[in-house]
Amino acid sequence: MLEVRDVSFSYRAGTPVLAGVSLCVHPEERVRISAPSGAGKTTLCSLIAGYRKPCAGDVLVDGAPLPDRGLCPVQLIGQHPERMLDPRMRMRETLREAGALDVDLMEALGIESRWLGRFPHELSGGEMQRFCIVRALMAHPRYVVADEISTMLDAFAQAQVWKTILAWCAQHDAGLLFTTHSNALAAHLATRTFELRREDEMRARPESEAV
């Protein structure tokens, strides 16, 4: 079980982005994290996947904190693939960070072998994102965190990518957390929705986005 226990986070002292967030996810669940733009969804995702450390609270997988070294049992697929890839590494090296190449997975996601020798700037946004997905799944995570991962994909690729991820998660008994602004997509994917609510004191935040 993935446990987020009373997690708080602030980029600047005095302006918390997250305060007292708690969430439990079982491996068989697919949980949508829902909140308006700028409310801290991406920050929460990066905390869960160990990209950042919470200022207070814990992130536990099966009772243990996330490891500092080695492959993390929670893998993040980010919103902006161009920011998740090392611009100076060819795609083959990038994938090898997570172990031996999984050819079946690459095929399922429509990755062509000639792309392996390219640098990220020689790929389209959607192509980069597919590499990010393969890299995350090749690390054999217990939980996959998908932060708005299919917005740069066309409808066809979006369906292909999500089918692959769902099949992989079912096969490997991995849980899924995701964010999306598309209700149609969320209805198709989610078993449950987690509303990321802001604490009362945060309404006074100057950057509150009343839309």
Next chain:
Amino acid sequence: MGDQMGTDAHAQARAHASGESHHHHTHARGSVHRQGCHLLQVEHLSVSFRMYETRGEGLRDFLTAPQSTVFAVRDLSVAVHEGEIVAVVGASGAGKTLLADALLGLSEPNARVEGHIWFKGQRCTARDLVALRGHGISLVPQSVASLDPLMRVGEQVRGVAASRADARARAQRQRQLFARYGLDEATARRYPHELSGGMARRVLLCCALMDDPSLIVADEPTPGLDTDLAMRALADFRQFADQGGGVLLITHDIELALNVADRVAVFDGGTVVEETSVESFRCEERLRSETARRLWRALPQNGFKVGTDA
């Protein structure tokens, strides 16, 4: 219904630059040729890249790697009329962003761009396109990494002012735009890394709307925005077009595009395979190309079908 297929005698009667053919597209009801020309006309555009073929990983393979030319966009034609939004819809990796880059003169150094581009009836050279960037043609880039990481976003949107009065006008315009997109004064003083994905996207939109362009090339402007904000952005494009501007809206989100666009150009395999009015896109039968039909079917509300799933 109101569109004319293929040949349109109405436009043919106007004076066009020699060699200019625009019969590859289907008009929408509102497609007009003011001043007898398209706002933007792209003919036979090709973009290719010189690349090294790396076969092995040894030094010898590295030093002797042969070069080859990869065509990414081939013989592409598309047109934008004044007062019109043309949505360029296509698969990821089809070359949509390369089209935007070519229009703005922002192609990679190893890219070779060929073809003809007319803007307001004037044939443009590569240098003209660079001069038009921000002064006639504005881009909403796809990547939020396009923001300068070392500059506060408010300053980036305001840009360089010619005079003090201009600076005041620009500051006011920036505040208006930020208010419109739910970004406050504190946000204007932040750096790009302090913004969420959706906020950065809105800042990019503000950048493009800041200068009074004639044509906006918007490359995936809505990812990361919730439906309300996305619809607001598209409504702004609609308003911009209704005031006589033109918008080339590059997106994979057919549903969103169909809500605002007048015409849709379906992009596949590096070229436009179908350029048609939005009405034809409302039902599957009126789409001529297989690519368009396949995209339509893969939408979540049309069954989320991949490939040849029944």
